[in-house]
Amino acid sequence: MARPRTFDEERALDAAMRTFWEKGYEATSTQDLCDATGLGRSSIYNTFKSKHDLFERALAHYLDTKRAPQEAVLGDAGRPAAERIRALLSGVIEGEAEHRTAFGRALGCLGVNTIVELGDRDSGAAALLERDADLRLAAYRAVMEAGRRDGSVTSAREPEALARFLNATIAGLRVSSQGGADRSVLEAIVDTAMDALTR
Numbered sequence: 001m002a003r004p005r006t007f008d009e010e011r012a013l014d015a016a017m018r019t020f021w022e023k024g025y026e027a028t029s030t031q032d033l034c035d036a037t038g039l040g041r042s043s044i045y046n047t048f049k050s051k052h053d054l055f056e057r058a059l060a061h062y063l064d065t066k067r068a069p070q071e072a073v074l075g076d077a078g079r080p081a082a083e084r085i086r087a088l089l090s091g092v093i094e095g096e097a098e099h100r101t102a103f104g105r106a107l108g109c110l111g112v113n114t115i116v117e118l119g120d121r122d123s124g125a126a127a128l129l130e131r132d133a134d135l136r137l138a139a140y141r142a143v144m145e146a147g148r149r150d151g152s153v154t155s156a157r158e159p160e161a162l163a164r165f166l167n168a169t170i171a172g173l174r175v176s177s178q179g180g181a182d183r184s185v186l187e188a189i190v191d192t193a194m195d196a197l198t199r
Contacts, residue, residue, distance in 0.1 A: 009047060011037075012037040012038075012039055012047070013054075013057060013058055013061050014061070015036040015037045015038075016033055016036060016037055016048075016054050016055075016057075016058045017058035017059075017061055017062050017110070018036065019032050019033060019036040020055055020058050020059070020110065021062065021107050021110045021113070022107060024113060024117050025055050025114070025117060025118060025122075025125075026117065028051070028055075030044065030051060033051070033054065052124070055125070056124050056125060056128065058110075059110060059111070059114060059125055059128055059129075060128050062110045062111070063110075063111055063128060063129075063132040066109075066111075067132060067135060067136060069091070070088055070091070070136070070139065071139050073087050073088050073091060074088060074139050074140070074142070074143045075139075077146075080147070080150050080151075080152035081143045081144070081146040081147030081150055081152050081153055082147055082152035082153055082194065082197065082198050083152070084143055084146075085143060085147070085153075085166065085194070085197065086190065086194055088166075088170075089169065089170070089173070089190040089193065089194075090190065092170050092173050092174065093173065093177075093183060093186045093187065093190065096108075096173065096174060096177035096186065097183065107178070108174045108175060108177065108178040109171070109174045111129055111132060112171050112174055112175065114129065115129060133167070136167060137160075137163050137164065137167060140162075140163035140164075140166045140167060141159045141160055141162075141163040144159035144162040144163055144166075144197075145159045147197070152198065153197050153198060154197075154198055154199065155196060155197050155198070162197065165193075165196070165197075166193070169189065169190075169193045172189065173186055173189055173190070176189065
């Protein structure tokens with residue numbers, strides 16, 4: 001008979017996610033993961049098979065967790081689309097302020113960090129990131145189309161191009177925050193992005 005697990009797998013996954021987010025994949029050791037999760041090496045390997053398997057599961061958990069509230073903001077049909085877009089960008093700034101290391105450095109986005117660190121050298125991570133990008137771009141494209149219909153997004157660019165612009169703006173906010181940009185700088189970036197969409 002299999003021994004019942006005596007730990008909360010979701011909590012362990014969350015702790016591992018935070019560790020990979022702070023340190024990156026390569027710099028995270030098995031001991032770091034043991035310290036973060038409170039699990040022994042055998043428990044980690046019995047549950048998650050390998051460091052790489054745990055990383056992929058942590059990355060998928062991160063992407064799903066971060067995308068859901070964004071989709072909720074963008075899907076709020078009770079507000080003009082441009083307001084939803086500004087709310088999304090303001091939420092990114094708040095998230096950057098909330099998620100900082102012990103040294104005060106912004107963590108940025110685990111997805112962006114993974115692209116920078118691993119590029120296309122990790123096919124499993126690349127597939128997760130591609131799926132996430134497709135889902136986010138679909139939501140961004142939908143809000144741009146809604147903005148065209150309600151008159152709040154007035155740029156002459158096609159919704160697909162505007163969706164990619166929004167995606168790049170969000171990535172830029174996160175990288176700028178990691179580089180030390182303060183709230184006023186990030187808010188100025190948001191203002192400029194909104195001007196591009198609405199003027």
